[in-house]
Amino acid sequence: MTFDSCVSPDPQYKGETAILGEVKVAGEPLAGAYIRLLDGGKDFVGEVQSDEAGKFVFFAGPGDWYLVCLAPGDRRLEEKVALASGDELQVSFAL
DSSP states (O other): OEEEEOOOSSGGGTTOOEEEEEEEETTEEOTTOEEEEEOTTOOEEEEEEOOTTSEEEEEOOSEEEEEEEEETTTEEEEEEEEEOTTOEEEEEEEO
């Protein structure tokens, strides 16, 4: 997994505190992966699926968060991220 704090290319999210991500397998987008958002204590907060382009979005408040990516074939990645107010964190899971 890689991530960078960046300004979203999509003006729809400009100024929001959000995690904007993608899931790829062998460099290709993966649709249908499940991505879970856990709080700093690793309690479940929410879950989304990656879309046809492998993209997903979570709107979350400032703080420490865990992202868990679950993909077919028992593939699982987990990463801790930190958000500050107004951050648009770009996340990429490479399976």
